[in-house]
Amino acid sequence: MIYYNDEIEKSIIGFIFNYQNLQDEIFTIPSYWFYRSKLKELYEKLQEIFYDGRPVDMASVSKEVSVSLVAQCAENWTGQTLFAKYRDELRELYNRRVIAGLLKKMPDEVNTSAAMVDYINHNISDLICEDENSLYSLDDLIEKYHNEPAYKEMITTVLTTGLIDLDEKIIVKNGDLVIIAGRPGMGKTALSLFISKSMAKSGKPVGFFSLEMRAQYLLKRLAHGEAPKFPGWFGYDLGCQNLEGLPLYIDDASKYNLGALRSKINTTIKQHNIQAAFIDYLTLIEMLEKETRSAEVGNTTRELKKMAKDFNIPIILLSQLSRKVEDRKDKKPVLSDLRDSGEIEQDADCVLFTYIPHKYGITKDAAGKDTERYMGVLVEKQRDGSTGTVPIYYNREKQHFGNWEKREMPEPVYNV
Numbered sequence: 001m002i003y004y005n006d007e008i009e010k011s012i013i014g015f016i017f018n019y020q021n022l023q024d025e026i027f028t029i030p031s032y033w034f035y036r037s038k039l040k041e042l043y044e045k046l047q048e049i050f051y052d053g054r055p056v057d058m059a060s061v062s063k064e065v066s067v068s069l070v071a072q073c074a075e076n077w078t079g080q081t082l083f084a085k086y087r088d089e090l091r092e093l094y095n096r097r098v099i100a101g102l103l104k105k106m107p108d109e110v111n112t113s114a115a116m117v118d119y120i121n122h123n124i125s126d127l128i129c130e131d132e133n134s135l136y137s138l139d140d141l142i143e144k145y146h147n148e149p150a151y152k153e154m155i156t157t158v159l160t161t162g163l164i165d166l167d168e169k170i171i172v173k174n175g176d177l178v179i180i181a182g183r184p185g186m187g188k189t190a191l192s193l194f195i196s197k198s199m200a201k202s203g204k205p206v207g208f209f210s211l212e213m214r215a216q217y218l219l220k221r222l223a224h225g226e227a228p229k230f231p232g233w234f235g236y237d238l239g240c241q242n243l244e245g246l247p248l249y250i251d252d253a254s255k256y257n258l259g260a261l262r263s264k265i266n267t268t269i270k271q272h273n274i275q276a277a278f279i280d281y282l283t284l285i286e287m288l289e290k291e292t293r294s295a296e297v298g299n300t301t302r303e304l305k306k307m308a309k310d311f312n313i314p315i316i317l318l319s320q321l322s323r324k325v326e327d328r329k330d331k332k333p334v335l336s337d338l339r340d341s342g343e344i345e346q347d348a349d350c351v352l353f354t355y356i357p358h359k360y361g362i363t364k365d366a367a368g369k370d371t372e373r374y375m376g377v378l379v380e381k382q383r384d385g386s387t388g389t390v391p392i393y394y395n396r397e398k399q400h401f402g403n404w405e406k407r408e409m410p411e412p413v414y415n416v
Contacts, residue, residue, distance in 0.1 A: 003096040004035035008086050013043055013073035016056060019080050023056060029087060033094040042069055114286055117259030155384075159276065159314055162198025163392055164403050166377060171384040172350055174312045177305040181319040181338055182354035183326075187375055187394055188318050189213070190221065191354055192278050194401045195316075196248055197222055199276060205247035207265065207274040211284035215252040219243075225399035249274065257286040258303045269311055277311075279304070281318035282344075298343030305347045319344065321353070331360045335380050351381040356394070374404070 016026055027050050034040035045065050050056050058070065078086075102120055110119045136144075144150070159172035172178055182188040189212070196206045210218060223239030230238055249272055251264060265277050279285070287296040301317070308315040321337045333353040338344045345351065355376040357365070365371055375394035379387050391404035 003093050003100060005089070005093060006036060006039075007076060008089050008093070009034050009036055009039045010073045010076035011078065011086050012090060013039065013046070013070070014076045015080075015083050015086075016046060017058060017070070017074045019083070020057065022080065022083055023050060026083070026087075027051070029090070033090050035093070035097070038066075038069065039073075042066065042073070114257040114259070118257050120259065158204075159195065159316070160199050160202045160204070161195045162201070163390075163401060166390045166392065169379055169385065169388065169390050170350060170352070170382060172314050173384070174314060175309045176314045176349040176383075177301070177308050177347055178314055178316045178350045178352070179319055179338070179344060179348045180316060180352045180354065181321050182333070183321050183323075185359060186354040186356055187396065188354045189280055190225075190394070190396070190399055191375075191377070191401070192280060192316060192318060193218060193221055193399075194225065196276070196278050197225070197243075197246065200246040200248040203247075204275045205249070205272050206276050206278070207249050207251065207268045207272070208278045208280070209251045209253075209256070209261070209264070210280045211252075211254060211256060212280055213252065215250045218250055218252070221399045222248075225401070228395065228398035228400040247272065247274075254284075255286060256284075258300060261285065262303075262307055265307065265311060265315075269313070274313065276314050276316065278316045279318065281320065283320060294343055298347075301344050301347040305349075317348075331355070331357065331362070332376075333378065333380075345381065348381060349383045350379070353378040353380055355389075356396075375401075 012026065012029065015022055027047050029043075031040055031044045031047065034043055042065055046056055046061065049061060049064065054060065058067075058074070061070070099120065106116065106119060110116055145154075154173070155171065157167065157171045158174055159170065159178070161167050161170075180188050180192055193208070196208050199206045208218070219240070220236065222243055223236045226239035226242045227235040229235070249268060251268070253264075256264070261279070265274075268274050268277075282297070282300065285300055287300050304315055304317060319338060321333050325331055325333050325337050332355055335345050335351065337353075338351070355378055356371075356374070357376070358371045358374065363371055365374070373393050373395055375392050377390040377392060379385075379390065381387065393402035393404050394400070
């Protein structure tokens, strides 16, 4: 396969001389997009002259570059409106060369299709963000962000949980990796579903990628949480009617490696403009084989953090806790209880634990209050806020959450 085009490369240089009004835009093209060494060297010299503040025209550059080569390129030009098309084609050919090169250098141990997808995705992440400017001077940053709306955006969470106390406690931003972890039966999936539903109700499209439960059973949980006072079919029916039209998208594929997961999230963003992705849960993601389990988990959480930044959305990842929790008297989880905690803790921007003391037979709290419907959300790590425990109301049988002080949520307005 041939992944270069001499005519396009010459045409890009031709645009420089024939449409000087485009030079600011043309010279943002990286020189490594060019394949032919002579054309690449010519472009780099012209770029150098331009950034020196000198004019780039035939007369001015004739003593510094090959006039005959410039003349060839200047003849290779078309209408100004085709510049964007040619620039995109130049970049596309460069990307194809990079991918072809990666395939040639692929290690022998990458010998399954799943491993190949992960290998390619891991090594071409730079291509995804190549158009984004990532270097700023302080003056650039101050000019862009030294205003009250920008400041408020930096201190406002994009994760609207539907629970007042939790919203006031945590600050989650686009690009963040959030971990929600707990022992089995501690309500981490239920809480994640409730938060995703609350975001959808606020008008933010959300993706929920469930590697554990089928979509219909997640719907059942959501519906009964909408109509907690009505059991059975009647409550389910009311709840389903109330959920209609919400921009919540559930994917229940049971197998995902990192490459496939990245592709699916990207597709869902393009199709539905989702503004957060929930993944249930970490150890069900097929991982690249490494020397240790800790290295496998570390590679996975690093890639998920990169996805959050690349897609500019928060990714909320559910995770199990180790059995060490059961050995302590109060059963409260701590960061070291995360399986392979060093890797997960390092990559996460925010770590939340779900803790239900009543499940351990702890029926009264330190103040002597009943714990039957109590869930503690333990904020154990937060880059932009404080840690601590947020008490919330949780009725497991009815899949119902609320603010702890009220012990209930206002009844939804049913669409009947």
